[in-house]
Amino acid sequence: GIQVEQSPPDLILQEGANSTLRCNFSDSVNNLQWFHQNPWGQLINLFYIPSGTKQNGRLSATTVATERYSLLYISSSQTTDSGVYFCAAVSYSGGSNYKLTFGKGTLLTVNP
Amino acid sequence: GAVVSQHPSRVICKSGTSVKIECRSLDFQATTMFWYRQFPKQSLMLMATSNEGSKATYEQGVEKDKFLINHASLTLSTLTVTSAHPEDSSFYICSASRGGRDQPQHFGDGTRLSIL
Numbered sequence: 001g002i003q004v005e006q007s008p009p010d011l012i013l014q015e016g017a018n019s020t021l022r023c024n025f026s027d028s029v030n031n032l033q034w035f036h037q038n039p040w041g042q043l044i045n046l047f048y049i050p051s052g053t054k055q056n057g058r059l060s061a062t063t064v065a066t067e068r069y070s071l072l073y074i075s076s077s078q079t080t081d082s083g084v085y086f087c088a089a090v091s092y093s094g095g096s097n098y099k100l101t102f103g104k105g106t107l108l109t110v111n112p
Numbered sequence: 113g114a115v116v117s118q119h120p121s122r123v124i125c126k127s128g129t130s131v132k133i134e135c136r137s138l139d140f141q142a143t144t145m146f147w148y149r150q151f152p153k154q155s156l157m158l159m160a161t162s163n164e165g166s167k168a169t170y171e172q173g174v175e176k177d178k179f180l181i182n183h184a185s186l187t188l189s190t191l192t193v194t195s196a197h198p199e200d201s202s203f204y205i206c207s208a209s210r211g212g213r214d215q216p217q218h219f220g221d222g223t224r225l226s227i228l
């Protein structure tokens with residue numbers, strides 16, 4: 001199956017700093033999603049991005065499918081950005097079904 | 113839009129009890145629902161995929177008799193952990209999709225299950 005690797009595993013920032021999180025995947029994928037899991041366990045969709053670049057406020061994501069990686073940029077980080085960031089690769093599993101394979105996540109801590 | 117509600121949010125029960133977790137799509141029809149399991153400080157692992165009206169497809173290593181999944185309507189799927197034991201303690205998260213290859217998954221808030 002598809003392997004998804006994320007880096008770095010842990011990241012500590014001072015409030016206001018910028019950061020880049022990376023996601024590499026082992027095979028061609030049909031799509032890629034980025035999620036933020038807050039300290040209460042809630043998983044929030046950030047981006048659904050098969051290729052190209054998307055922006056949403058202070059966050060943006062770029063996927064280069066041909067080179068099998070995706071990047072998540074966080075600018076002007078805030079303490080509320082703390083949590084675990086997961087990327088998940090979408091692969092089709094027959095018919096109209098598909099599955100998400102998650103990376104191990106990046107634990108981000110933003111200090112005031 | 114695309115709200116998924118999961119209940120209960122937390123369950124604590126004795127070993128040997130069966131526990132049912134509900135996953136509802138509140139404002140869309142979920143042709144496909146997914147169940148994940150997450151151990152502390154680890155990633156989400158897909159347990160099974162269910163399509164409305166069909167039997168669930170379980171991932172390798174997941175016991176279908178242990179984790180019963182029912183997807184009886186386009187807005188409701190249930191996961192029943194039968195005869196739960198302490199090793200079943202985990203964070204269980206469901207997601208729902210409108211179906212089709214280009215539809216994202218929308219996640220519930222998860223259920224923290226603790227078996228004493």
